[in-house]
Amino acid sequence: MRDELRPRIEAFRLRTGRPPGLGVVLVGEHPASEVYVRNKLRAASEVGLRADLERLPATAALADALALVERLNGSPAHDGILVQDPLPAGLGPGASQQVFDLIDPAKDVDGFTPVNAGRLLQNRATLPPCTPSGIIELLDRSGIPVAGRRAVVIGRSDIVGKPVALLLVQRDATVTLCHSKTANLPDVARQAEILVVAVGRPAFVTPDFVRPGATVVDVGINNVTDRALLERWFGDDHPRLRDFDRRGALLVGDVHPDVVEVAGALTPVPGGVGPLTIASLLRNTVRAAELRADR
Amino acid sequence: MRDELRPRIEAFRLRTGRPPGLGVVLVGEHPASEVYVRNKLRAASEVGLRADLERLPATAALADALALVERLNGSPAHDGILVQDPLPAGLGPGASQQVFDLIDPAKDVDGFTPVNAGRLLQNRATLPPCTPSGIIELLDRSGIPVAGRRAVVIGRSDIVGKPVALLLVQRDATVTLCHSKTANLPDVARQAEILVVAVGRPAFVTPDFVRPGATVVDVGINNVTDRALLERWFGDDHPRLRDFDRRGALLVGDVHPDVVEVAGALTPVPGGVGPLTIASLLRNTVRAAELRADR
Numbered sequence: 001m002r003d004e005l006r007p008r009i010e011a012f013r014l015r016t017g018r019p020p021g022l023g024v025v026l027v028g029e030h031p032a033s034e035v036y037v038r039n040k041l042r043a044a045s046e047v048g049l050r051a052d053l054e055r056l057p058a059t060a061a062l063a064d065a066l067a068l069v070e071r072l073n074g075s076p077a078h079d080g081i082l083v084q085d086p087l088p089a090g091l092g093p094g095a096s097q098q099v100f101d102l103i104d105p106a107k108d109v110d111g112f113t114p115v116n117a118g119r120l121l122q123n124r125a126t127l128p129p130c131t132p133s134g135i136i137e138l139l140d141r142s143g144i145p146v147a148g149r150r151a152v153v154i155g156r157s158d159i160v161g162k163p164v165a166l167l168l169v170q171r172d173a174t175v176t177l178c179h180s181k182t183a184n185l186p187d188v189a190r191q192a193e194i195l196v197v198a199v200g201r202p203a204f205v206t207p208d209f210v211r212p213g214a215t216v217v218d219v220g221i222n223n224v225t226d227r228a229l230l231e232r233w234f235g236d237d238h239p240r241l242r243d244f245d246r247r248g249a250l251l252v253g254d255v256h257p258d259v260v261e262v263a264g265a266l267t268p269v270p271g272g273v274g275p276l277t278i279a280s281l282l283r284n285t286v287r288a289a290e291l292r293a294d295r
Numbered sequence: 296m297r298d299e300l301r302p303r304i305e306a307f308r309l310r311t312g313r314p315p316g317l318g319v320v321l322v323g324e325h326p327a328s329e330v331y332v333r334n335k336l337r338a339a340s341e342v343g344l345r346a347d348l349e350r351l352p353a354t355a356a357l358a359d360a361l362a363l364v365e366r367l368n369g370s371p372a373h374d375g376i377l378v379q380d381p382l383p384a385g386l387g388p389g390a391s392q393q394v395f396d397l398i399d400p401a402k403d404v405d406g407f408t409p410v411n412a413g414r415l416l417q418n419r420a421t422l423p424p425c426t427p428s429g430i431i432e433l434l435d436r437s438g439i440p441v442a443g444r445r446a447v448v449i450g451r452s453d454i455v456g457k458p459v460a461l462l463l464v465q466r467d468a469t470v471t472l473c474h475s476k477t478a479n480l481p482d483v484a485r486q487a488e489i490l491v492v493a494v495g496r497p498a499f500v501t502p503d504f505v506r507p508g509a510t511v512v513d514v515g516i517n518n519v520t521d522r523a524l525l526e527r528w529f530g531d532d533h534p535r536l537r538d539f540d541r542r543g544a545l546l547v548g549d550v551h552p553d554v555v556e557v558a559g560a561l562t563p564v565p566g567g568v569g570p571l572t573i574a575s576l577l578r579n580t581v582r583a584a585e586l587r588a589d590r
Binding site: 004113114115116117118120122123124147148149150156158162165166172174175176177178179181182183187248271273 | 391408409411412417418419444445453461469470471472474476483487554
């Protein structure tokens with residue numbers, strides 16, 4: 001995906017005299033957010049995008065965050081705006097929603113604004129949410145057929161579960177959306193030829209959830225610091241335990257490692273859906289730039 | 296639902312000196328549209344709403360339709376705007392979308408604009424689409440439990456199938472969305488404790504689609520003019536055939552009459568989802584009026 005973007009970015013630069021630009025808003029110093037933002041900025045630079053980090057201190061007021069988004073909305077050099085979630089609670093209740101809603105839908109490269117969510121529902125999305133569209137790319141580029149297949153999505157978030165269910169329906173899958181209130185979840189999940197898991201609970205999906213041969217997409221990225229849990233999931237002498245011993249933590253997906261024995265295909269964590277989400281973000285930025293230049 | 300609206304409408308009138316107002320746009324003379332519009336206007340008047348029919352001839356230009364929507368957007372007396380679908384093909388390709396997209400989301404009582412569709416996806420809907428929210432009302436007021444149940448929706452339209460699936464998920468159902476590309480549709484449908492059918496094919500859902508005791512919601516309204524088909528579905532001497540003989544046509548749902556033998560509950564056609572859709576429209580108009588007055 002990144003390789004495909006480079007010539008588009010070069011063509012855009014030749015046409016307009018500038019690279020497509022991404023403005024990343026980071027409020028406060030949430031450690032995981034620092035890592036995510038750094039990865040996004042580096043990926044953007046590597047393909048030739050302009051990527052600017054706009055920081056606000058954790059003590060910033062809501063008005064400061066809103067003013068920053070307004071400035072990026074009006075900036076000719078910025079085609080995409082990404083506000084790193086979560087915003088500090090100190091901004092006040094409902095503040096996060098206000099900040100996200102203020103992003104110009106034409107620059108909303110995360111696809112979080114209501115109008116972009118609505119266009120997704122209506123099959124008119126130009127800037128689809130990054131993780132769901134990354135999952136569709138992953139299936140397509142892995143040669144996994146979707147049309148006519150049973151897909152099950154576990155997790156009903158606004159940014160992953162519900163939109164990926166809609167994108168799978170759009171690709172002619174028959175889709176079941178499950179969540180914490182689903183009865184007999186393993187039985188329902190076992191109907192899936194494509195199982196997408198986005199619940200944020202490490203090793204939650206065990207082999208009994210998985211139909212033999214199914215494609216399993218693991219969206220979870222959970223930071224696990226308890227060695228006993230890791231030993232239980234991976235066994236006593238798994239190579240990943242040595243990583244844990246070096247770092248004191250390990251990123252583990254929502255899917256139990258033993259699922260690899262049952263699944264026909266399984267995305268790794270880390271290195272699966274995460275990089276695809278970033279590639280989708282870069283593509284949305286290029287799309288947004290091209291669409292703005294066409295106006 | 297209508298009885299609950301009357302005191303709200305009276306309170307609004309006392310507070311603002313005017314009733315909530317609905318503007319209905321009808322372009323051309325599509326016979327079914329004439330009936331739908333007449334029913335909506337009458338229902339609106341009966342509960343005490345102001346309801347204005349704004350007609351344009353079938354020969355109207357796109358600019359005329361857009362100007363009419365703009366005028367209603369700016370009208371202080373109109374809280375809700377409904378453009379009767381379908382618009383004449385003569386308006387040109389993509390015209391329908393342009394007209395619907397121009398409706399002020401705050402007056403979009405059909406819930407069709409992208410921003411209102413997105414708010415639905417994000418559980419923030421204030422003006423939800425009428426048929427889906429009518430179906431939820433129907434289940435609630437009939438005492439049909441939804442949370443934790445398996446629901447299957449057949450049909451993936453933007454205005455019924457997809458939004459009702461999202462509303463059912465929001466109510467904690469486990470929802471499967473099916474469509475023309477679904478394999479083994481009767482088997483999938485039989486998993487449903489709540490089966491919603493919105494495909495626009497008369498008598499399409501036969502008893503083999505229905506788990507015994509399931510609740511079946513029939514959204515289809517199909518005008519059937521072939522007596523032989525009706526005899527096949529209803530039998531030779533069903534009372535509805537006498538209605539057919541008087542009128543030369545019969546409204547038939549997407550659900551085969553024999554399903555009544557299997558289902559635990561079944562909505563009639565006509566007289567089921569249709570009147571609930573209208574009641575939802577009236578409620579959306581009152582909501583839109585109250586929200587505008589609060590601003």
